[in-house]
Amino acid sequence: MIMTHPGLPLYWAYAIGIMMLLLGLLTMAIKAPTTSASRSISLAKLPLIGDLFRFLAKYTWPLLLLKIIFAALFITVITAGLWGTPIVERNLATTLTWNLWWTGIIIAIVFSGSAWCALCPWDNIASWLVNHSIWRRSSSQSRLQLKVPNMLRSVWPASLLFIGFTWLELGIGIVASPYATAMLALLMLILATTTLALFEGKAFCRYMCPVGRTVGAYSQLAPIALRPIDSEICRNCKTLECFHGSDKIAPCPTKIVMGRLQENTYCTSCGNCTQSCPSSNVSWQLRSPSSEAIKEAKPHMDEAFFLLILLSLTLFHGLTMLDYWEGYLSEMAQLINDSGQLIISFSIGLGVTLILPIFIYCLCIGLTQGLLKKRLGAMVTKLSFNKLFSGFAFISLPLAFSYHIAHNLTHFVRESSDWLSLVTNPLGTGAEPLSMMEKHTRHMEMMVSENTLFIMQGIIIAIGFVIATQVIRHRGHRLFAAQGITLLPMILFAALVTGFNLWMLVQPMTMRM
Ligand code: SF4
Ligand code: SF4
16 A cells, blocks of 8 residues: 655645735836946855864865764665665665765755765766776876767756656656665766766766756855855966865866855865865865856756756656556556556656756747847847856755655655664664555654644755746846846746746645665
């Protein structure tokens, strides 16, 4: 029997619906300020905690220790997946990967930006294997340092891998197999190691890793980022060690000059620049949340597609956990005579969910372009569809991020595993599957009360819409001189996605494990 979790009470959907209506009208009525500097403060300059952040930037061993702990956890997951019990809820590989890690790294972005990438065991183990060094600049000749081919120099490889992994995860059912989970983790390690051995820099992190690109994209919303402590020092810097590296410390793996860094997307928080900068001028900075998504990040077409694919796949994850999805699968299977694992029916559903939001987004962009042409006439001739498409794509970020967190909170809060027995017996040796009674008890014993969960979910979805309207208002005004009714199509897009997110949260949701 499939157990489900109750959905968000309907009154939350009505309350957020009214808020969307009012905020949509306000967004059209009030112009975005033409000059509004983002506020930020370096954590290294703060009293009390400033010393801690300076310490973390100066010494390598705290980060190295964390890297080793995460690498050890990764090896435990692989061991448990390959040699442990196939019972999904009794094996550390599946519970840690799908229940804790995938939810945890997304929530962690709010508090630590792209810090996960610094701890990522795929990249760290690959670096240790290829560079033969655990921290210092390597003199190893085992890297070919080839130029990354032009066809790979975009985030399309990461987008395609993301779609492929979603197909494997939900279509083939990797989530329900410790062995397949371990094989997928190993495949990523092989990819990271091979690309590191072949290409210069970190081509895997920059262009291919769907997790890294997701963390990078979402960290444009984060209120915390690595930045220069004093930008004047960077302006006068001639040596750029943060970019080139020093005798002992490797260069920036994603070719960033810290003094010119405007967006978090490709910073992996690796800490090389905090070590190599001769002026010790790099530390964590607190800044206005979402400022990059709202105005600072530069639009690029491949990244715009990645953001929209991220939104579509996030919606798809939610959709597959509703009762309707099972109904769709069996009806489609009957229609096309799909038998067995219903892979064709699943793939059609995935394809439609992937394309539909992008198609609706294109329609809204087309409408915006039409309205702008009418309003601005000859001035708008340079305003191509592509410019509008990439400029407004940042609205996908808060919409995807808010649903991603709200949805996963249900799994996290309602499906907390018996971590003590999993830690003491990660392979699940001799363990029995959860009985119906145990499943029911787990379902009832939530980490926070049901009402607290609903309040958190409602607020998160509302914040997602608020940020999306800010993106529309600022980007519309600054990039395209759009205001008033010309912003309506994009506001409708944000409202439609938020409405769909709310509808999914209101439905009962299938328990994952
Ligand atoms: S971070 Fe350091 S090395 Fe990089 S530009 Fe600034 S002062 Fe120069
Ligand atoms: S070296 Fe580059 S990737 Fe690493 S923390 Fe500095 S800017 Fe980010």
